[in-house]
Amino acid sequence: xxxxTEGTYRVPLFDRVFRPQTVVLSNGHxxxxxxxxxxLIAAGIVLMIWLSIQLTGFDLSxxxxxxxxxxxxxxxxxxxxxxNIQAGTFEKFGLxxxxxxxxxxxxxxxxxxxxxxMTNSFASNVFGPLWDTLRMSVLGSFIGATLALPIAxxxxxxxNRNRTTVLILRFLLNIVRTLPTLVIAKIFALIFGLGTFxxxxxxxxxxxxxxxxxxxxxxxxxxxxxxxxMESFGATKFQGFWSASMKQILPTYLSYCLYALEMNVRxxxxxxxxGAGGLGLLIDxxxxxxxxxxxxxxxxxxxxxxxxxxxxxxxxRKKLS
Amino acid sequence: xxxKNVSGMPRPLSIEETYNSRPRRWWLxxxxxxxxxxxxxxxxxxxxxxxxxxxxxxxxxxxxxGLTNPDWDxxxxxxxxxxxxxxVAGIRVSxxxxxxxxxxxxxxxxLGTIIGGILAIPFSFLASDRIVPKWIGWIxxxxxxxxxxxxxxxxxxxxxxxxxxxxxxxxxxxxxxSIGMISKMYMTAIEDLDVRILESLDASGCSAFQKIRYGVLxxxxxxxxxxxxxxxxxxxxxxxxxxxxGAGGIxxxxxxxxxxxxxxxxxxxxxxxxLLMLVIEWLSTRIRNRLTRG
Numbered sequence: 001x002x003x004x005t006e007g008t009y010r011v012p013l014f015d016r017v018f019r020p021q022t023v024v025l026s027n028g029h030x031x032x033x034x035x036x037x038x039x040l041i042a043a044g045i046v047l048m049i050w051l052s053i054q055l056t057g058f059d060l061s062x063x064x065x066x067x068x069x070x071x072x073x074x075x076x077x078x079x080x081x082x083x084n085i086q087a088g089t090f091e092k093f094g095l096x097x098x099x100x101x102x103x104x105x106x107x108x109x110x111x112x113x114x115x116x117x118m119t120n121s122f123a124s125n126v127f128g129p130l131w132d133t134l135r136m137s138v139l140g141s142f143i144g145a146t147l148a149l150p151i152a153x154x155x156x157x158x159x160n161r162n163r164t165t166v167l168i169l170r171f172l173l174n175i176v177r178t179l180p181t182l183v184i185a186k187i188f189a190l191i192f193g194l195g196t197f198x199x200x201x202x203x204x205x206x207x208x209x210x211x212x213x214x215x216x217x218x219x220x221x222x223x224x225x226x227x228x229x230m231e232s233f234g235a236t237k238f239q240g241f242w243s244a245s246m247k248q249i250l251p252t253y254l255s256y257c258l259y260a261l262e263m264n265v266r267x268x269x270x271x272x273x274x275g276a277g278g279l280g281l282l283i284d285x286x287x288x289x290x291x292x293x294x295x296x297x298x299x300x301x302x303x304x305x306x307x308x309x310x311x312x313x314x315x316x317r318k319k320l321s
Numbered sequence: 322x323x324x325k326n327v328s329g330m331p332r333p334l335s336i337e338e339t340y341n342s343r344p345r346r347w348w349l350x351x352x353x354x355x356x357x358x359x360x361x362x363x364x365x366x367x368x369x370x371x372x373x374x375x376x377x378x379x380x381x382x383x384x385x386x387g388l389t390n391p392d393w394d395x396x397x398x399x400x401x402x403x404x405x406x407x408x409v410a411g412i413r414v415s416x417x418x419x420x421x422x423x424x425x426x427x428x429x430x431x432l433g434t435i436i437g438g439i440l441a442i443p444f445s446f447l448a449s450d451r452i453v454p455k456w457i458g459w460i461x462x463x464x465x466x467x468x469x470x471x472x473x474x475x476x477x478x479x480x481x482x483x484x485x486x487x488x489x490x491x492x493x494x495x496x497x498x499s500i501g502m503i504s505k506m507y508m509t510a511i512e513d514l515d516v517r518i519l520e521s522l523d524a525s526g527c528s529a530f531q532k533i534r535y536g537v538l539x540x541x542x543x544x545x546x547x548x549x550x551x552x553x554x555x556x557x558x559x560x561x562x563x564x565x566x567g568a569g570g571i572x573x574x575x576x577x578x579x580x581x582x583x584x585x586x587x588x589x590x591x592x593x594x595x596l597l598m599l600v601i602e603w604l605s606t607r608i609r610n611r612l613t614r615g
Contacts, residue, residue, distance in 0.1 A: 048431060049431075049432065049435065051428065052427075052428035052429075052431050052432045053428075053432070055424055055425045055428035055488065056425065056428050056432060056487075056488035056492050056569065057487055057488055057489050058432060058492055062484050062485075062489065063483065063484070063493065066483045066484070067483065069482055069483045070479065070480065070482075073479050073482060074479070077479075132367055134364075135363070135364040135365075135366075135367040136364075136368060138360060138361070138364040139361065139364040139365060139368055142357075142364075174599060174602075175595055178594070178595050178598035178599060179591075179594075179595070180558055180561045180562045180572070180594075181562070182561075182562045182576075183572075183575060183576070183579075183591075186565075186579055186580075187380065187384065187579065190374065190376060190377070190380045190579065191373060191374060191377040191378075191380050191381055192370075192371070192373060192374060192377065193371055193372075193373075193374035193377070195369075195371065196367060196368045196369070197368055197369065197370050197371065200368050266470075266472065269472055270472050270474045270475075270562075273474060273565070273566070274565070280474075283472075283474075283475060283478075284478075287475075287478045287479075295475070299470075299471060299475065302470070302472075303471075306470055307470075
């Protein structure tokens, strides 16, 4: 922490304001003990909390008064109507309702009844948008990740020695990354019209920003020996990178791509809120109609999709490393 | 053509021979490429390009012009006669101005992260198998997974029914959403706890309180703070998104301006947002680097 420049030690501002305590030891030496910075940091945090409460109108009594509303909604979400088996369904498949118990899962007719319920209830409307969400995130992630690789190479300081282009590229990438996905989606929905194409485009842009950042950081840590050897043979930068450095970064790159796909499935599920296709539209509609059981169904299916994509990607990433 | 040299040992392979005997797994590569192509074909089948909307080029041009000449009165939060004004900490500010909205966004993320960080402490201790019985740990880990999977937008839409559309809703939403990721990262810190230190403190006759003060806290606090700062970064981005559904902050006015094509206002909001995000990211990376270096 101490900054030493040419033998002179610059005392930090804090220690000049709050002078260090001088302690006399038993052998007569004196040592300087700097004052603790904790009180100052604590005061700063308390001040910020107070300001934040002023700015946000924080009021816990609202929760105390109306909190039960939340539990009502939550309990409805956790009883999705996918499990609301209508009266008469079991009889339709030759099952007596009073005999249905846990053991019925070994009975083919029980599964028929469940399938019937799923395909005839609200859940059947969820599949279309659910696949749309997956399509948007797969396509957007793939194109975004493919475009990200050359840009990341151009934005890493050890391959591209031109300082100005690196700085400009990184600045642009930073801007792309700071824009919230929903804002990008809204703009694309206005440009390309409502639907999955706008969603794909915004996933693409979002993926591009994230993967470029992670990739140029890891490209900068690679071993440059092989690349320099290739350059000394007279290989161009592209040839050198392709044959010497590609092998080194490929596993990292692929695992970042899978990670981005995971994030994108979650992100894509809300894009529909601004009209960019997918589950978001359905989520918005269900909440608008206060159909929280339906919302539960949508969320349950999203949950299953996210968990299966995540475990697949975790399995593949383990294979890669 | 294996020639034996003088010592009778096989001649070491030349570079060319080594290169030719490299492992070839072309069938695996073909399979992967085929599967990826199949997946992409399926995905591309559902995403159709219907051309640029009639208003499309106008929107693109509008955003470009908005970014090049933003509404400076809005960006600097100047008070004019027709602006709505509120008083925060004794200062009169315009509620539509960029500074007020940005500070509100920061405030939402700050309070949400702090409350989330505090609420995550019991969650993470109750979810780690080192402290509680296995089945309790399992229940709490499932709970954390559920909190993480429900998108924050949905949390916000549910909380709006309780608090009404205001910044307080954003705070509550972020407090709940943050629990998921923060307690997951806390759990890793708790699992990495070095218990040998506790044993040596025991051996030197420390009380339970002293063991926690000198054995546990110094190990986990830097980790916890670093996690909370990282989450603050994420919450800042999220707070803008939550604003879009009406949970306070800069999101709602930004989307309204985009919808109603007021491009110079869009430019002002985007300018403020980008600047703030860059500053916050830079600061949080600096603080976290300092924490890890000690």
